[in-house]
Each structure stands twice: as C-alpha cells, then as structure tokens.
Amino acid sequence: MRYVIIGMGVAGIAAAEAIRRQDSTGEIVLVGDDPHGFYSRPGLAYYLSGELSDRQLFPYAAQDFHKLNLRYVKGRVTRIYPVEHQVDVDRHGRLDYDRLLLAVGSTAVRLNTPGADLEGVVKLDHLDDARRIVKMARRAKTAVVIGGGITALELVEGLVARGVRVHYFLRGECYWRSVLDEEESQVILQRLQDDGVRIHFCTEAAEILGKRGRVVGVRTADGRQIKCKLVAFAIGIRPRTELAQAAGLDVERGILVNEYLQTSAADIYAAGDAAQVFDPLSGRSILDSLWGPARDQGYAAGLNMAGQQTAYVKSAPFNVTRLAGLTTTIIGTVGRGQDEDLLGIARGDSETWRQLPDAIVAQSGFDVNRLRLLVGEKRLLGAIVMGDQTLSMPLQKMILTGVDITPIRSKLLAPNAPIADVIADYWTQWRKEHASQQ
Amino acid sequence: MDIMSFQDLFRQEATRREVLTTGHVVPEPERCVQCGICSYNCPIGIDVRGHVWQGRAVKDSHCLTCGECVARCPRGVLSFQRTNLFDGRTK
Numbered sequence: 301m302r303y304v305i306i307g308m309g310v311a312g313i314a315a316a317e318a319i320r321r322q323d324s325t326g327e328i329v330l331v332g333d334d335p336h337g338f339y340s341r342p343g344l345a346y347y348l349s350g351e352l353s354d355r356q357l358f359p360y361a362a363q364d365f366h367k368l369n370l371r372y373v374k375g376r377v378t379r380i381y382p383v384e385h386q387v388d389v390d391r392h393g394r395l396d397y398d399r400l401l402l403a404v405g406s407t408a409v410r411l412n413t414p415g416a417d418l419e420g421v422v423k424l425d426h427l428d429d430a431r432r433i434v435k436m437a438r439r440a441k442t443a444v445v446i447g448g449g450i451t452a453l454e455l456v457e458g459l460v461a462r463g464v465r466v467h468y469f470l471r472g473e474c475y476w477r478s479v480l481d482e483e484e485s486q487v488i489l490q491r492l493q494d495d496g497v498r499i500h501f502c503t504e505a506a507e508i509l510g511k512r513g514r515v516v517g518v519r520t521a522d523g524r525q526i527k528c529k530l531v532a533f534a535i536g537i538r539p540r541t542e543l544a545q546a547a548g549l550d551v552e553r554g555i556l557v558n559e560y561l562q563t564s565a566a567d568i569y570a571a572g573d574a575a576q577v578f579d580p581l582s583g584r585s586i587l588d589s590l591w592g593p594a595r596d597q598g599y600a601a602g603l604n605m606a607g608q609q610t611a612y613v614k615s616a617p618f619n620v621t622r623l624a625g626l627t628t629t630i631i632g633t634v635g636r637g638q639d640e641d642l643l644g645i646a647r648g649d650s651e652t653w654r655q656l657p658d659a660i661v662a663q664s665g666f667d668v669n670r671l672r673l674l675v676g677e678k679r680l681l682g683a684i685v686m687g688d689q690t691l692s693m694p695l696q697k698m699i700l701t702g703v704d705i706t707p708i709r710s711k712l713l714a715p716n717a718p719i720a721d722v723i724a725d726y727w728t729q730w731r732k733e734h735a736s737q738q
Numbered sequence: 739m740d741i742m743s744f745q746d747l748f749r750q751e752a753t754r755r756e757v758l759t760t761g762h763v764v765p766e767p768e769r770c771v772q773c774g775i776c777s778y779n780c781p782i783g784i785d786v787r788g789h790v791w792q793g794r795a796v797k798d799s800h801c802l803t804c805g806e807c808v809a810r811c812p813r814g815v816l817s818f819q820r821t822n823l824f825d826g827r828t829k
Contacts, residue, residue: 340773341771343775352778591771618768621813627814629769
C-alpha cells in the first residue's frame, strides 16, 4: 500500500502519524515544496515579536521523521490523475498512489491596491515572509498595516515590538467586527493606542506610493498621504483548491469532503485549511483555518486512509490567541456578519463563529478581564474569554458537551449578573455530580 | 490589608508552594500551536513542546518546576497540577 500525502503542514504530519499507527509496513510518501518543511505557522507571530528564535519553530526533529519511516519527495505536485491513481511531481515524474491526501493548506489573499507589487509590501503567510519583515523592520521607521483578524494584529504588534511606528488602517470603526463586539474591539484598539499605534478609522489605502520600485508611502482614499517604508497586509486567506479543481474534484470555497474526509474522487482525501468539511450537525460544509482542527482532520483522514473508518466529529471551534497582549479564547459561536477588513476567512478563524442562531448575549468584566457568553435556550453556544483564562477550560467543556444550563439561565441573563461566578459555581457543582461519568 | 486577606494571601502562597513541590506541568493540548516558546525558555532544555504534542504531563525528573514555560506560553496551554505519578493521568 502506498500513501501519498501532499503538504507538510500539521494536517499532513498528523495524517502520517495516524497511518503509521495503523499500518507499520505501508509506504508513506510525503510530497512538499516548502523549503522549510513542517513548522508552526501560528508561531511566526512570536518570532516576529522577538519572543522566539526562528530556529525554534520546528516541532519535529530528524528522529521524529525517522520514526514515521516515510519517504520525502521535495517537489511540487502539478497534476492529479484520479482514475489512474497517479500524481505528477515537478522534476520527479509520475508517482502512483493507493490513497492520496491533499493537505495543501491555504494562501494569503493578495492586495490589489495599485502599488501592491512594490518592494516593501509584505504579508505574514510563511516563514520567508516573517524573515523578510524582521529584516525590513531594521530599516523601516514607519509601517502601515492593512487588514483585519488575528494576523493583522500579529503584524501590528510584531512591528511595534521591533520599534517600528505603526499606522493601522481599519475600513470601519471596529476591529474584527465579525467575531468581537464593539466593546471588545474598543478594548483591543485602546491597548494598541496605548502602545503607540496610530489607528486610522474608516480609512482605505487607495495607492501604495513608490520610488525606484520601493515603498515610500500610502495615499488614502480620502487623499491623505502617510510616509512609510513598509506596508503589511492581512486581508484573509484562500484555500488552495487549484490542484483539486483541475483534477475534477468537487470544490466550493475549499475542497469538499464528507465526514470521513473523502473528496468526491475515490481514494482521495483532503484535510486542513484546504478542506471544506461537512458538518453533520449544521448540515453545512465549513472552512476552518485553525491549527487544532487541521491536526484532528489530518489524523482522522490518516486513519480512514489506512482502513480504519473514523468520522471527523467537528467540535465547537476553539482558538486561543493574544490580541494586543490580552490572551483571548474564542469558543463556539460568538459573532455575526461580515468584516469589511477581510475578504473571505482569516487565519485563526472559523466560519462557525459567525453562524449565529438566536442567542442572547450576557457579559461581565471590565477592560482586561472580560467574559462574553452566548446563551442559547438550553445550552451555551459560545464564549469569548479575554484576560483571565480561569474559565476558558470549563466554558470550552460546557459548550463542547452541550451542558444543560437551564438551572442557571435566568441568573446569567439577569441585569448585571456576575456571570463568571455563576459559571464557576455551576461548573464546580456539575463536575461533582458527573464525576463518576468522566 | 485586613487580617482575612492576609490569611488568604498566606494560604494562596502555601498552595502555590505545595503545587510547585508536588505537581507537574500539565498541558491542555488543544490550546497549543507548537510554537516552541515553552521549550525555548526551559532553563534545562526539556522538550516541553514534544510533551504537549503527545498530550503528556512533563514528568521529566530534571524538571525544576520553575514555571518559566507556564508563564511564557502565550496561549495558556500549561499549568501546574498535582498529578498521580503512577497512573500517568492528571487527577
């Protein structure tokens, strides 16, 4: 049996681990064209902020790859032949497969503002991008950051940490409007301003100005000019679907897969950012761009490829991030609508967060310790925990397992309710009562 | 500071010390993105990140329980918990 995995991100590696667990003799071929192989993409933010050396971003050592006993083919897959069960690999020729996994990830949406091809216009999508930014930040005194979501803030904070004066452009008056509420956005933006970031609300870049091919400034739609040597953007990501599309596989915004991570073609699977996964609960196919689900999907795909039928059960999306220095956990469904600073989905994002059924918002806390709950009829649908993280694990479990909150629902919805205390007390009691089942 | 809060503080400190001496660094793997800050900051070079990837508590006998990894993790993956040395799971 030959398993071919395209892509060396976390989904690809998790699939290889799962396959090897099931099948000790089958041949696993990992095909990838990333010169850096497997590294922590979310960790790029911490490399940018100087908390980490880039050498530290690689979770796998040589012996870890050795244990998986896989063959690495460095190259780019240019075509898939689903009927023949073959792929073309650049400079390596044709490769047969019995089972194929597409774990090809996603790519940053390009900025189409005039001047976007100038030297000094950067994104944070890859280790090479991060290294380029670190190098450029040594010379640039001022930068403009355009976009929304987690990556835009990673750019803002990373550049600030490197002593660059940052102008942050927002199209509206809020940050990450599709996930955060107005007050949460305000907390984040205020903290950025306290760190010296100049926030330009309702501002759009009309043109990136250049001289001898290099960025010298940005002209805004309302005619202002800001001098800068660096323009960083994060306006969303797009799943890499080209290969699948060319091979005739069913593709929407991502590569469509069922709950067993199978694509529309026999023996071809997809996982991670590239996959649009069927969620039996909502009956819809959903994109995630999160490390955790990518690993889980890769692992489930690997088990299925090796013959152990395993459904990928999509859990409540969950992400932990740091926004303007505040550890923030986002669980379940918390926001709504579109975000004018993003085209499509952002890294560290899940579409589920915006599939809001009728839910009532209860909130508490102040500035750095904030808790927002989305209270459904019988269970919690979502939560945002900013600052103090004591409640994030209980809330995650409560949302994930659909704990019945009927006994505390009215308490949570009472005006000025101490919701953190109500949750903490209820969780302690619930755990005691269910200790024997855990 | 009144007497009650002083007692609370004392109790907290005592609990903290007890956890440091009898506990281990325990991960919540679903929060982790394998950035490696934990391993980078471990003064004796324990592969904390590798433990988290495998969902294991750091039961390396060399661990000083100094708390560097717990404090530095930007995503709150790690915490000190009392663990049962013999069954490999957190209590």
